[in-house]
Amino acid sequence: MAVAQLSAARIVVVGAGQAGAWVARSARLTGSAADIVLIGAEAHHPYERPPLSKKVLLDGAATGIDICPPEEWRRLGIEYRPGAAVVSLDRGSREISTDDGRRISYDKLVLTTGGRPILARTPGFDLPAVHTLRCLDDALRISACLRPGARILVVGGGWIGLEVAAAARQRQAHVTVVESRSRLCSRSVPPLVADCLRYLHASHGVRILLNTSIQRLSAAERGVVAELSGSNPPETADAVIVGIGLEPNVELAIQAGLKVDNGVVVDEYGCTSDPDIYAAGDVTNQPSPWAGGRVRLESWANAQNQGIAVGKTLAGASQPYADIPWFWSDQYDVQLQVLGFPDPNAQLVVRGETGQNFCAFQLVDQRLRAVIAWNRARDLKLAKRLMTDRTPVSAHALANEAIGLESLAS
């Protein structure tokens, strides 16, 4: 029986973000009696990252972001070790060591090491006025820069950049967003939605420079001066926030000789090329039936739900993970949600009023391929059912507001 085979005396989880915290919780809540050790590099209790680019920037404080009440880790019998970086992994002796010189042995190891912001190699990006956003301390530092009248330069018109821009405008700072491509969020939404985002930010007073890159940053008397590509004049800023992507923290996996290819390669159970080592979250390269191949996903939902699936597997209740990719973004009074992988070749159907309150559906062979919901949380959930069940739907019905999405379920 699977329970007996997988019952481990000690489970060690490396990384205490959304994925690691839920691996540990889920293994215990599913009934694992193992010693569970959760190791985090940061000093804080495990917390959720989505508020870092929203509420924490606006409040300048870290309230209400804990994954669970801090006392619950002890109540669940999960040993949480904060402030410890894992520096080596020895698969032969099944042991890891931390930067304070301790060694911890494991029966099952889980790598939930996440990623770190990509740093531009452009000259001047090492100046103190340049920030990236990944952890709570970053968010608190950036929040302190968002003062009324401050000049904020955002590099990268993706989700992090746009959420920072929205928070900065709500704090009455002046904001310029520089994006090297021809659209905002070009990798994850179709042009129609990218245009809505551009209009949203422009109407809130954000200056957006598309097809533009930064050639150099130089220290100025106050802040920095950015030399821009093309005929743009130099831009002076008090702070520069860079959001140009994430790279997975795969060093430990590479050092230990695990299979790594744009992330730690795992199967649908989160198992790596070593049967005693699992991985979950941003760091994994996983098979996804919704992508038709392997993907590495950077989202809260994937971190949490792949983590939960791994925790169940470790507790003996094997569960393949095949959720439809899903993420959201909050900007001003808009909540945007994206379900599935938008496909440039799919048929696009819009329900509702573009830019106000709408869903953009992408159809391939009368099946939903992707859904983007703009202030339509309920429609997204109903569409998810249609997508999960692969229910055939017609473009006409989706576009017709008089036909409830509930009624389209087979």
Add this chain to the structure above:
Amino acid sequence: MCLYRIDGAYFATSNRCTHGQAALSDGLVLEGGLIECPLHEGTFEIRTGRAVGAPCTVALRTYDIKVEDGSIYLRR
């Protein structure tokens, strides 16, 4: 406040999800007597308020209910 009728019986809970800034009244009622938050898909047991599905880890407040002469009374 969120009021539910499940198989003819009435229940009431707080309308505010204990995880995010969301109104549960915009969510979907799932099989097994669960309410799903429309924002992040966390779930609660409607009858007891117990947090069942991630990311919810804190229970939802529930209210005692009495139905009399076609009116529903809640105990604050």
